[in-house]
Amino acid sequence: MSFSSDCKEELCRVPCDKACCRMAELGALYMTLGALSLLGRGQLCVQFATESPAIARRVFVLLQKEAQIVAQLHYVTHARFGGVRECVLTVGPRQAPALLIRLNMMEPGEDGALTLRWTTPRVKLNRDCDRRAFLRGAILGCGTLSNPEHGYHLEWIARDEDLRQNIARCLQSLGVPVKQTERRGVVSLYCKQSDHIAAVLTAAGAHQAVTTLESLRVRRQVLGSVNRAMNCDASNIQKQMDASQRQQRQIEALLKTERFSTLPPALQEIARARLRAPDLNLEELGQTLAPPIGKSGVNHRMRRLMQIAGEELGGGEPALPEPGPPQPDGS
Ligand SMILES: [Zn+2]
DSSP: OHHHHHHHHHHHTOOOOOHHHHHHHHHHHHHHEEEEEEEEEEEEEEEESOOOOHHHHHHHHHHHHOOOOOOEEEEEEETTTEEEEEEEEEEEETTHHHHHTTTSEEEEESSSSSEOOOOOOOOOOSHHHHHHHHOOOOOOOOEEEOOTTOOOOEEEEEOHHHHHHHHHHHHHHOOOOOOOETTTTTEEEEEOHHHHHHHHHHHTOHHHHHHHHHHHHHHHHHHHHHHHHHHHHHHHHHHHHHHHHHHHHHHHHTSTTTTTSOOOOOHHHHHHHHOTTTTTTTTHHHHSSOOOOOOOHHHHHHHHHHHHHHHHHOSOOOOOOSSSOOOOOOO
């Protein structure tokens, strides 16, 4: 199961207790999955088509609870699209007018005869609860969510201008900026920021999906900072080892010359300490001396020692700050 279908299954389980919310959600589902057909002699039927049995069940329950309609379910297999099976719910001509009236698409005219005024539902989105319900229906009907392990992307493929306006209005009320794109003539609305996606999913009622999203985001952040710290440590250790090895080579070479015995005792001491303890950094090296000295003291002595070794041995061993960027080996 993908994150997107997990999230939709969760949305299908969100309780929808209030009539106003049921109508808002049903309105979004009609705008995304519904179609109106003329049967002749003024008769109409409404069909909802979806690949998801969970969404078909959701539509069935909303129709039953809100308009006392028992829709007929059948399956259609599309040979053209790799044998995709669609669930189709049909509201027949006897019950379709009741649904269309509830969706504010049909009204009685002056003569009392029912007239179809609009081809899409007029959904009331003045209340918070209804905007949340509309978003839920729109995600179920035409939304897709990318796997958050690979990136953050929530998109509504919304062919209908009314649908886009309604989604945009709901998102604006959540303070979520909405972006629009067009690919091969198909217009989509989308959000790409994890906190915006979390706000939309929370509003729609997909709390489990938000938890998954948040824990993945935190895990990613922690992994990022751990990796940065580890890389930084590894690179500092490597620099320190490189510096120590250069110091050892210079000291060993200097020991073979007359110059070594003429060095001040402090420099001889630090030279011997380095040969005894090649793995220690300067601070630790200072602690092995009697009496111990601090890092800057060790750094000063080592710098002077390397300078003398450079003069004595030639090849210009540079003075060595530590830790610092790797330097070319002059010997
Ligand atoms: Zn409501």
